Amino acid sequence: MPEYLAPGVYVEEVSFRSKSIEGVPTSTTGFAGVTRFGPVQYSLGPTTTKPRLITSFTEFERVYGSLAPLDLATGERTAYLAHAARAFFNNGGRRLYVSRVFTPAAAQPVADFIAHLTVPTTLGAAAWHARWPGQDGNVLVDTQVMRSKNLAFEFPLVVGDILARHTWGVQVKSIRAGAVVEVSAPLPAVAPTGNVPLVAGNLRVINVDSDGRQTFIDNTGLPVPVAAGAQISLVELRVTVYGPDGRIDVYDQLGAHRDQRRDIGKVLELDDPDDENAMVYLDWLPGGNAFAPAALMVGLQSADKRLAGGGDGTLPSADDLGGKEANPDVVAERATGLEALGELDDIAIVALPDGGAMLDSDSVQAAADHLIAHAEKYRYRIAVVDAAANSSISEIREFRGKFDSKYAALYHPWIEILDPLFPTVPGVPPRKLTLPPSGFVCGIYARSDIERGVHKAPANEVVRGLTKFEININKARQDVLNPEGVNCLRFFDGRGNRVWGARTMSSDPEWKYVNVRRLFIYVEHSIDKATQWAVFEPNNERLWTNIRSMVEDFLYVLWRDGALIGAKPAEAFFVRCDRTTMTQNDLDNGRLICLVGMAPSRPAEFVIFRVGQWTADSKS
Template sequence: MQTGHPGVYIEELPSSVRTISAVTTSVTAFVGHTRRGPLNRPVRVTSFADFERRFGGLTAQSAVAYAVHQFFGNGGTTAVVVRVAAAGTGEEACTTLESTEGHSACPVMTVHAKEPGVWGSRLRLAVDHDTRDPEETFNLRILDADGSTRETFTGLSMDPGHGRHAETVVNAGSALVRADVIGEGRPDPSGTVSKPFADELPGLAVELTVKIGDVEREFTLHDPDRDGEPPRNVAELALLLERKLRALPDAPGRRAFAGAEVTAFGSRLQVVAGSTDPRDTVRFLGECANDLGLEATVNPPVFPLAGGADGDPPGPRDIVGDEAGKTGLHALRDVDDVNLLSLPELAAYDSTDDMITVISAAQALCRERRIFLLADAPGSWADVDSVRAGLSAFDPVRDGQTALYFPQLQMTDPLTGRLRSFPPSGAIAGVCARTDAERGVWKAPAGTEARLAGVRSLSVRLTERENALLNPLGVNCLRTLPAVGSVVWGARTLQGADALDSEWKYVSVRRLTLHVEESLYRGLQWVVFEPNGEQLWQQIRLDASAYLNTLFRQGAFKGATPREAYFVKCDRETTTDEDVARGVVNVLVGIAPVKPAEFVVVKIQQTAGQFEI
């Protein structure tokens, strides 16, 4: 700052403190089969309505769909869904649009559903030339099977140099379809399109025969006594013809005539039936129709997409996927914020070996990405004895970043209204999210506050004695308590078996540690390439301590003072001259997480005598 005259000068200096922000704790990933959606691509959804739009909602074949429904129903806020299908299965619905502008029909554009699945076969395309430039451009509408318009693209051109090139505009703007231009010329309009009318309309007091589908009717196009003055232009002719068609008697249960639409564009008419049934093609028959040019291009009212197939349910290999191709579980490598992982389809596997194979692959990803895995007990475990007998199969995957929950949930299936068993991991993830929001990630997602919403009962009703047999083995039990309902009544990881004596015994301790690790990992990125000296070390200590002190004040650590709760060490003891020469700075962070009060012991002693007041 330059000083030019006597006085007080003020200069604002940037703060040297870099805040370490807490990362998310309960974004849950679901991997498995869904009705629709992009294959092997993670999609973030923030409500079940969002899931329905992107993945087609509930279907009896999708355990993931129900798990996501239960996740949001129990307090979840954000999910990441990866759709997986069996390799080599699943087809996209498609159709090919043709053009007769060159007098012989030839294919000009193929339209595919954007994702594989039967859902794509419900899509319909409507094409018209009612644009500002009706001789060069066209409009494309994507409809549902019920006729409702889903998407509309106007003023499209087949010229690659045009600003509204059909392939470019549709592929960039559509969430439903993709288009490929394969020829020259515009797609023919849907429906029946007349030849061009001259400036002066011909005589219209003629008898016409029209056939829609298999229903044939006759009518007078213009009756001077009833219709008054004849139309003066093509637009007025379109209104007259539409009124006449809609007045014709329809077939029982049909609205082909009653909903007929006639559009004027340029000097032509386009006539379509009020139906999305491709069989309801409008045909004008006879010599009079030919004289009026109504026996021209004849197409169905819509062009249906066909051939969509959902594909076979994914097997273990499909869910594990390929790391190089980022398929299956490995699709999550492209997502930064994922804290929990649910694989609800595993509970239905007949082979425990297949289940362990997928869990093992999931654990490798979870360790690398600092994700906590919520595992469902096999659906074949029908009582405590079967759990104790089958638990040895989980010995190879006893990991501190995995928790196992038993038994399954009995809930009303929204599709059928009947009780059905569901794997609990989706609902558990929702409970974790709700607990994190209300209390913090350091609070165990268990206890009377961890109620399972919508649960009618449990597939196995456990007693306290049976719970006492499974809890020391690292199995988290779900219980039904009087006046409370169904709750999560266990908070141990798979390393939480008493015999293992692991430091990662509790779910809350492991999740808090993962949260701290990820927050520090992201919050200290600025350190890279900074001068490695005392000034840097002091700044690291300051930033990390400020972040940990915030957690301490919120109740994440035990101890009466910050000194008892955590420490951050970064100095010449942790970073030697050798480390500096190698470009390494070592930061040692220690925390004392609070552990859940798993066993509450109340001792009562009866005393003799009287109390003095």
């Protein structure tokens, strides 16, 4: 209750309506697997290793690398996750989280697979390092010098100037402490320009005292005077990083001291660089000599260009793909693999594009186990499972028989595409590539949700971006697979390539269909998020009425949109939250219980027309 302590007029805001429920997103997808580059946790590495949200394949390539095969210790391997991301966006997906999995070979530390380059400096230790492990870290780093025009000047005599600045001698315009300048002979001598090699003896580091007076520190570490009339140019750096596949990153106007606005150590730091997708960082320990910034510039300009030592590691195991939970006692040990996706609340679909391409059938099964366990653990998401490539009818049935989950769906067969890395050349047969279906199917899930809604079965939808399916599934084969919960991908003459199934991997007929499972996930998650305000509210009729009203309003919209069956709302759903759902024991123990029942619309999987002869009655 508000307090009224002094006489006056009090205007207060109150609410006379129930709160509303906002539906959660259902098309956001999460992939875990092997990529060429990108955020991954390793000892003494960046702390910003959470899965990144990707909204286009162009963005994926910038963060996680290209479609090029990986050079693993086990041999060259197709970048299945990159291809899955491409298929996801081509098929209508819009939001994708990626959790990169990196496994070093032969139990080596991850640091052994990070490209680096030592920078020779006379003061302090410096080195370029790739931010993440991988061969894509073997980049070229070109550091060039940018020189300004002559900035030297002297203060004129001003009567009443208590600082007597006319006695300071040569100063430099618009310069902050820590700036590196180059001192040249007085005019008419020609000062160096462009990227002419720096000479340490000509460089000075500026120090500024509390009055604003500049002093010039040379390579001895001591302040020295500057001759009257000398030319002084500001020296800054331009760093150009040449990455794979023509990527070029440019960083301009860089200083080399922590007091500079664009200190190179901050702009290209390990943890939080200005460009969060920077490929490299500068490891720089300047020491105590005040001339160290100038020495760093000399070393960076003269250093070699190519980083070396980056490697792609080895093929992760199924357990590596599953990942580990974050260590609650050590902040630096964050979640990995699928478990890293578990920390993101808005993911509704998960897949392991590398899972179906493991080296043996046991590993494929173990990867599927991890994926399904992940979806069941976090409840509000569904797993899209891949079987092994080239699976026969008997093998796919055997694989399907090993699982029983209402939070997972299996799709078969694999999908053949034209390899985008090898453009078609006249007279040369195009190169083909076979990919697991999960990336395509996740994109179709997202497309169906956006265009029709989560209640619509993501089936009878066109699969984009393929040449054909790995094997041909005809009606006779699907008659065997469909009742067992294997969703087939089929080609129909005149109708193209389509997803022709919408069943989960559950033996429970109540949860037979993917869209029913996902509709309930959507409703449960939306109610969960929207009713958090009710915790610790007085557990009385007013609260019960408010909750009942907000849930009914939410379900009414679903019924109106066709997600629920029934000629009227009372036939489509009910919501009860009153004394009939709670005993006194529940109230005494702080429990509020609300019962919600829904009649979901199931897909018309079998459309049957019965046609017979009929003789019309004669009429006069």
